[in-house]
Amino acid sequence: MVEHFAVRGGARLVGAVDVVGAKNSVLKLMAAALLAEGTTTITNCPEILDVPLMADVLRSLGCTVEVDSGTVTIDVPAEPGASADYRSVSKLRASVCVLGPLVARCRRAVVPLPGGDAIGSRPLDMHASGLRKLGATTEIEHGRVVAHAEGLRGAQIWLDFPSVGATENILMAAVLAEGTTVIDNAAREPEIVDLCTMLQQMGAKIEGSGSSTLTVHGVTGLQPTEHRVIGDRIVGATWAFAAAMTRGEVTVRGVDPHHLDLVLDKLRSAGARTDIGVEEFTVTMDGRPRAVDFVTLPYPGFATDLQPMAIALSAVTDGTSMITENVFESRFRFVDEMVRLGADARTDGHHAVVRGVERLSSAPVWASDIRAGAGLVLAGLCADGVTEVWDVEHIDRGYPRFVENLRGLGADISRVSADPER
Numbered sequence: 001m002v003e004h005f006a007v008r009g010g011a012r013l014v015g016a017v018d019v020v021g022a023k024n025s026v027l028k029l030m031a032a033a034l035l036a037e038g039t040t041t042i043t044n045c046p047e048i049l050d051v052p053l054m055a056d057v058l059r060s061l062g063c064t065v066e067v068d069s070g071t072v073t074i075d076v077p078a079e080p081g082a083s084a085d086y087r088s089v090s091k092l093r094a095s096v097c098v099l100g101p102l103v104a105r106c107r108r109a110v111v112p113l114p115g116g117d118a119i120g121s122r123p124l125d126m127h128a129s130g131l132r133k134l135g136a137t138t139e140i141e142h143g144r145v146v147a148h149a150e151g152l153r154g155a156q157i158w159l160d161f162p163s164v165g166a167t168e169n170i171l172m173a174a175v176l177a178e179g180t181t182v183i184d185n186a187a188r189e190p191e192i193v194d195l196c197t198m199l200q201q202m203g204a205k206i207e208g209s210g211s212s213t214l215t216v217h218g219v220t221g222l223q224p225t226e227h228r229v230i231g232d233r234i235v236g237a238t239w240a241f242a243a244a245m246t247r248g249e250v251t252v253r254g255v256d257p258h259h260l261d262l263v264l265d266k267l268r269s270a271g272a273r274t275d276i277g278v279e280e281f282t283v284t285m286d287g288r289p290r291a292v293d294f295v296t297l298p299y300p301g302f303a304t305d306l307q308p309m310a311i312a313l314s315a316v317t318d319g320t321s322m323i324t325e326n327v328f329e330s331r332f333r334f335v336d337e338m339v340r341l342g343a344d345a346r347t348d349g350h351h352a353v354v355r356g357v358e359r360l361s362s363a364p365v366w367a368s369d370i371r372a373g374a375g376l377v378l379a380g381l382c383a384d385g386v387t388e389v390w391d392v393e394h395i396d397r398g399y400p401r402f403v404e405n406l407r408g409l410g411a412d413i414s415r416v417s418a419d420p421e422r
Helices: 023-035 050-059 093-106 125-133 164-174 190-201 233-245 257-269 304-314 333-340 370-380 402-408
Strands: 002-008 014-018 038-043 064-068 071-076 108-112 137-141 144-148 156-158 180-184 205-207 213-217 226-228 249-253 273-276 280-284 320-324 344-348 351-355 364-366 386-390 412-418
Touching (some): 014 402, 023 050, 023 093, 023 164, 023 190, 050 064, 050 093, 093 108, 093 164, 125 156, 164 180, 164 213, 190 205, 190 226, 233 304, 304 333, 304 351, 333 364, 370 386, 370 402
Parallel strands (some): 014 249, 156 180
Antiparallel strands (some): 108 144, 137 144, 180 213, 205 213, 273 280, 320 351, 344 351
């Protein structure tokens, strides 16, 4: 018996929903704790599957980790292990972010090539190149990234692409390197800023947080700290799209609306009204949404994580939309499932053309990753009948209390244990 979500379409979502800490931030903050001996406490953590998975990765390195509701406490030993456990890493793509801290702290790191979502290749070339410029040697041996460093020294590093993961790994290694490191074309996501904030609380010297150039003046040691995770902008945006698609009115609390400036502008172009507050916003849609084009780009562009939501919205708009994917080549696997729900959508390379229909039709569909799963649920809210969304463990990795939050907004959705009929 496996679980799926049963979604009955037709409900107009109305009410308020609270957003907790960002998945794309908390896992990196947990890795950053490795940089200092002692106890680091991280609060406002989302209750998602990836947090205990990351805790297992840290335990395999000798840390004592307690996960209690929204708080994670990490006690890092004086000499953490340098070799991460394969079984833990294989379940979690973000676990590769321990590479930088281990090289900086232990001068050695052995990290199995990570697992995670099926959204396309995410090579570690830029991670390895940046660490080599800091003085480390890196190679792939038996399915593991193996890095060594007698000592790290500051360097000028240019990233070919503003990769979030590469920026994070290089940044966490550079804070304990001798001298000054400059990372050009760095990622600018709010989650990078959150990591910089925590590292600065630990004693790191970082300039340019939030810009495309990070300057890091290495220090000899860091101290443990307590840090609150920023609100999850991707989850917040998911609820915003849900409001627009169901012609509802939803207030999203606990996330900085300025992290979603482009998203909210797109929804206004689709016909929604938005009311911006402090750490909250409201999206209201009275009629059928208008078609809008989307292009995914690194922040402050439209996030690739929201591409499934953009396609789901486009499927029920009045008009034709073009969605261009510039980050992960396999995100469009989601379109095949949308077609099962009656969407008029076609892909060509990294473009998708979606002609909106008045209403989708229910069908069994399968989630290939976290965001695709959420997008399929939103589509099911706009379909006739009951839509079954399978492989919901993906959704559980990124959305705490997903079913409960949707039910609180008026959705007819339940978690069901049954045999899948593929």
